[in-house]
Each structure stands twice: as structure tokens, then as C-alpha cells.
Amino acid sequence: MALTWRVHATLARSAANGPGTRFVVWAQGCTLGCAGCFNPETHGAGGDVRTVGEVAGEVLAASGIDGVTVSGGEPLEQPGALREFCGLVRPSGLGIVVLTGFARREIEADPELAAAVELADMVIAGRYNERLRLGAGLRGSSNKEYWAITDRYGPDDFAALPDAEVVISADGTIAVTGMHAWGER
Numbered sequence: 265m266a267l268t269w270r271v272h273a274t275l276a277r278s279a280a281n282g283p284g285t286r287f288v289v290w291a292q293g294c295t296l297g298c299a300g301c302f303n304p305e306t307h308g309a310g311g312d313v314r315t316v317g318e319v320a321g322e323v324l325a326a327s328g329i330d331g332v333t334v335s336g337g338e339p340l341e342q343p344g345a346l347r348e349f350c351g352l353v354r355p356s357g358l359g360i361v362v363l364t365g366f367a368r369r370e371i372e373a374d375p376e377l378a379a380a381v382e383l384a385d386m387v388i389a390g391r392y393n394e395r396l397r398l399g400a401g402l403r404g405s406s407n408k409e410y411w412a413i414t415d416r417y418g419p420d421d422f423a424a425l426p427d428a429e430v431v432i433s434a435d436g437t438i439a440v441t442g443m444h445a446w447g448e449r
């Protein structure tokens with residue numbers, strides 16, 4: 265049976281969620297409860313229930329992208345889906361960035377979490393701390409760690425990203441993204 269994934273939203277092209285132009289997937293659901301979280305609407309258990317293969321197929325069909333970023337919500341609260349997604353995307357050569365509230369030590373201590381990110385290139389890891397908020401880059405707060413799984417990306421690749429990006433869809437929907445943020449107007 266096809267593995268399903270609760271997804272908050274996707275965006276086919278973004279310049280504010282990692283190096284270059286990227287497809288972005290925001291997973292739905294997070295129980296970590298960081299004070300001051302940018303994305304409270306992603307915390308609930310709802311979202312669109314999609315198959316991992318369907319989401320990966322959209323990524324692989326997208327033109328002109330350099331990679332994919334998986335954010336949330338908390339991607340590692342659906343570790344099986346994240347692992348399968350990375351496995352489907354990886355052979356294409358697209359770079360994979362994962363933003364998570366789990367710290368590196370927590371991920372490394374849990375085989376299921378570790379397996380979920382082993383095919384990523386960069387994991388940005390750790391709880392958001394609003395007292396250590398950053399105005400640039402993708403970490404959100406300075407305690408979060410750039411954990412390079414491969415040598416494809418380094419911290420400098422994330423330093424000059426725009427703070428926010430406004431995307432206007434063909435149906436008139438306006439999305440504001442960047443810095444772990446997602447909103448629709």
C-alpha cells in the first residue's frame with residue numbers, strides 16, 4: 265500500500281527556502297511547541313493526505329529547480345514518509361534540505377529519525393528559540409544547527425537568502441514564505 269503523507273502545502277518554485285530555486289513541501293503536524301513559532305497553522309493533525317509518490321512525482325516533474333526543501337510543521341513526526349520521499353527524489357540529483365525542530369543529537373539517537381534524513385544533503389536542526397531569533401538565513405534562531413549530511417551545501421549557501429518571498433498564484437492566492445514561514449492571504 266502506498267505510504268501517505270500529511271502535507272500542509274507545496275510550492276513549486278521558491279527562492280527563499282534554500283539555495284537556488286527550490287520546490288518546497290511543508291509537512292502538516294508538529295507537537296514540539298516552540299514559543300513564538302511562525303507556523304502555528306501547521307501544528308494540527310489535519311492537512312492534505314497525499315501519497316509520498318504523488319508529492320515526489322510533482323517535484324520530479326517540476327522544471328528549472330535546483331532542489332527541494334522539506335519544512336513544516338515537523339517533517340520528522342512523519343519519518344517514514346520523509347525517508348521514502350528522499351529516496352524517490354535523491355536519484356534525480358536534486359539537492360535535499362530538511363528543516364526540523366529536532367536537534368541533531370535527538371535524531372542521531374533514534375534510528376527511525378536518523379534513517380529519515382540519511383539521504384538529505386543538509387538538515388537544519390533544533391527547536392526554534394524566539395529569544396535567539398535571526399533576521400536572515402533559514403535557521404530562524406541562532407541555536408539551530410546546520411548539519412551537512414553531504415558536502416553539497418554549507419552554511420554560507422543559506423546566508424544571503426531573502427527574509428521573505430511573496431508568491432502570487434494563477435488563482436490569485438498570495439503566499440508569503442521564507443525563514444520557516446508559511447502563510448496564505
Ligand code: SF4
Nearest residue numbers: 294297298301365392
Ligand atoms: S518552530 Fe517548527 S518545530 Fe517549533 S513548533 Fe513551530 S513548526 Fe514545530
